[in-house]
Structure formats: structure tokens, C-alpha cells
Amino acid sequence: MAPDLDEAAAMEKGAAIANSSFQALSTALQAAMKQGGPVHAVEFCSLNALPLTDSLSMVHSARIRRTSERWRALRDAPDAEEMKVLRDLDSAWNDGKEGGTLKPILKVGSDSVAYYQPIFITTPTCLKCHGKVGDGLDSAAHASIAQLYTWDKATGYSLGDLRGMWSIRWAR
Numbered sequence: 001m002a003p004d005l006d007e008a009a010a011m012e013k014g015a016a017i018a019n020s021s022f023q024a025l026s027t028a029l030q031a032a033m034k035q036g037g038p039v040h041a042v043e044f045c046s047l048n049a050l051p052l053t054d055s056l057s058m059v060h061s062a063r064i065r066r067t068s069e070r071w072r073a074l075r076d077a078p079d080a081e082e083m084k085v086l087r088d089l090d091s092a093w094n095d096g097k098e099g100g101t102l103k104p105i106l107k108v109g110s111d112s113v114a115y116y117q118p119i120f121i122t123t124p125t126c127l128k129c130h131g132k133v134g135d136g137l138d139s140a141a142h143a144s145i146a147q148l149y150t151w152d153k154a155t156g157y158s159l160g161d162l163r164g165m166w167s168i169r170w171a172r
Contacts, residue, residue, distance in 0.1 A: 015115075038128040039140050042145055050073075070153040085167075120161065120163060129154075131157055
């Protein structure tokens with residue numbers, strides 16, 4: 001039998017991992033955007049986002065992923081549990097019960113803890129890679145996305161939209 005888990009501490013740990021992961025990825029993408037615009041940021045992300053989250057996973061002894069029902073890379077497609085959480089978040093968001101203030105979710109298993117934190121489109125910069133063509137997403141960036149991510153479903157968003165979630169899992 002697994003020992004009791006301090007859920008408040010687990011929520012803090014999940015939030016800290018999600019926030020540090022977001023900060024690392026955001027900082028790198030902002031630098032890429034500044035260096036060469038949205039096309040360069042798309043290319044940078046295609047080469048560096050996964051290695052960056054993998055290295056953070058090692059640092060935190062956790063599996064760190066970004067996932068969505070509308071994923072960009074096939075490797076980011078949700079597993080069955082993640083899909084259920086995404087649908088619950090999407091339903092709550094669409095029902096307007098919680099609006100843009102959806103809370104993170106903690107699921108405690110017998111051998112692991114899963115923390116899910118919603119990701120929203122919060123700035124016009126997000127739309128440079130996830131917006132609508134002609135409305136935030138320029139045609140060159142869209143062409144680069146189509147070339148690098150043949151399975152892409154991650155465009156067409158507007159400011160404030162629920163983009164997906166951080167999925168963070170660690171052993172108990």
C-alpha cells in the first residue's frame with residue numbers, strides 16, 4: 001500500500017514543474033522569434049522543444065509533456081487518460097463555468113501522481129504560430145508548419161482560447 005500523499009504539496013510540485021517548463025520553453029521561443037521571426041521559431045521548436053522538455057523531465061524526475069486534442073506533432077497526441085482530462089477541461093471551458101480560470105487537476109494513482117495544467121492562448125505572440133492564417137499567423141509561418149508538422153492541428157486559435165495542457169507525471 002502506497003503511503004498517504006500530501007496533495008497540496010503535490011499540486012505545488014506540479015505547478016512548479018509546469019511553470020519552470022513553460023518559462024524555459026517560452027524564453028527559448030522568444031529568443032528564436034527575435035532572431036528570425038515566426039518561421040525561425042517554428043523551425044527552432046521542431047528541433048528543440050522535445051529535447052528541452054526531455055531534459056527538464058530528467059531534472060525533475062518526471063515525465064513532462066504538452067498535449068492537446070489539437071496537437072502539432074504526432075508525438076504530442078494525448079494518451080487515453082490525458083484525452084479524458086482534456087475533454088473535461090474543454091467541456092468546463094465551453095460551458096463557461098470556469099472561463100479562463102480553469103484550475104489544474106491532480107490525479108493520484110497507486111504508483112504515480114499526474115498533474116494537468118491548462119494552457120491558454122494568452123498573447124498575440126502565441127498566435128504567430130497558433131493563430132488563423134491572416135489573423136496572427138502569417139502565410140510563411142503556416143507554410144513552415146505544414147512542411148515540418150504534417151499532422152498539425154494546432155492552428156486556428158484566438159486570444160483566450162484553451163490550447164491544451166501540461167501533463168506532468170512522477171512516481172510516488
